[in-house]
């Protein structure tokens with residue numbers, strides 16, 4: 001059987017070739033005192049050690065001596081570069097007179113950070129993007145890089161115009177919805193001739209992913225999905241209805257000056273602007289949980305009742321488990337299982353913050369030896385998946401959407417569903433959910449598994465397309 005950790009370890013496959021180069025000789029500074037320097041090292045840790053930006057930030061928290069604004073800029077650059085690397089590479093390669101392989105990988109990272117600022121960040125003047133990036137080469141002890149950095153950034157700068165169009169064209173870089181910045185020359189494939197090629201290079205996705213999406217959706221839909229994952233995430237809060245009503249929480253947040261509006265799910269609240277999470281009043285008191293609206297739909301579809309016995313099979317870190325407990329008014333039993341002990345602890349922390357006591361956590365292994373033995377009224381299978389519906393929140397995930405990983409995941413998803421269906425009471429109900437909008441790990445897979453359980457059927461399916469209006473995902477209710 002394939003183990004989940006084997007799958008998640010395969011991060012950063014896109015950049016495998018450059019990993020073998022000895023760029024990690026660059027010493028981490030004792031303190032990060034500039035946003036660009038921090039962004040550069042976050043990207044290098046991602047490239048050389050497959051380390052997520054958020055994990056590096058946590059690991060280096062004591063070394064970071066930056067204002068909130070500079071921290072945000074470092075995040076914006078590092079996450080933006082991971083997302084838009086293929087667009088940035090297209091621009092850099094167009095101005096390079098030597099083969100890319102002749103450029104040190106860490107220098108390539110630096111070039112990407114500079115080009116990202118030049119092309120994508122309106123608020124940074126071009127001269128600052130160039131000079132700060134050149135200077136950073138010196139600060140990281142690579143004086144010899146300065147000449148190339150200066151030359152490439154200046155020539156990329158000369159490609160840029162202030163003209164904008166609202167539709168894809170071969171000389172246009174997508175910036176935001178219906179905003180494409182024109183270049184002086186055609187750098188991308190002509191979208192009228194090679195749509196997948198244009199979407200791939202201009203929006204920065206593997207070509208195979210664009211071809212796949214275009215086989216299922218029309219080009220306007222693919223464009224909005226591709227764009228939506230490239231922009232700032234919209235955050236949603238799930239009101240803890242055991243502590244306050246949604247209106248009470250809306251009023252409290254509005255009084256604290258935070259722009260919010262009610263979402264489509266009965267508990268959801270949409271944050272209209274990006275706000276530092278620490279400014280959200282009521283988090284420590286357990287008044288809400290940060291959860292995307294489409295993920296809230298999973299708990300609402302299962303609709304667990306007080307006093308029921310519920311199994312949340314892939315529960316960690318407990319965002320959905322705690323929702324189930326809230327829906328059950330904290331009465332009954334939820335068995336929350338997962339294969340990851342560290343992540344299991346997070347369920348307990350979340351439950352305690354929200355004042356929920358009906359959750360029993362249990363570590364299971366992938367061979368099933370430690371599975372709970374009872375039969376359940378309701379089961380949630382929130383399976384590990386490709387994450388194709390949340391590519392905006394997981395900037396590296398688009399580079400790992402590969403056929404062979406999908407096949408490994410499908411095996412896990414099938415096993416989990418079979419295990420769960422065997423422990424469902426005859427009159428019980430099950431929700432299968434993923435944060436993917438790919439039918440191969442959603443409805444198609446579920447229907448295949450259900451052929452072995454002819455007494456069960458799908459009674460409702462929800463497909464959330466990314467950006468309409470929140471993250472992508474899928475849920476099916478089986479009885």
Ligand SMILES: C[S@@+](CC[C@H](N)C(=O)[O-])C[C@H]1O[C@@H](n2cnc3c(N)ncnc32)[C@H](O)[C@@H]1O
Pocket residue numbers: 004313314315316317318319320321337338339340343364365366382383384385412416
């Ligand atoms: C999509 S995440 C679950 C998110 C969680 N339901 C929530 O809302 O917070 C998938 C989880 O499945 C777990 N997992 C992977 N393989 C598993 C298996 N064979 N059995 C149970 N859990 C597994 C992973 O450790 C991961 O925590």
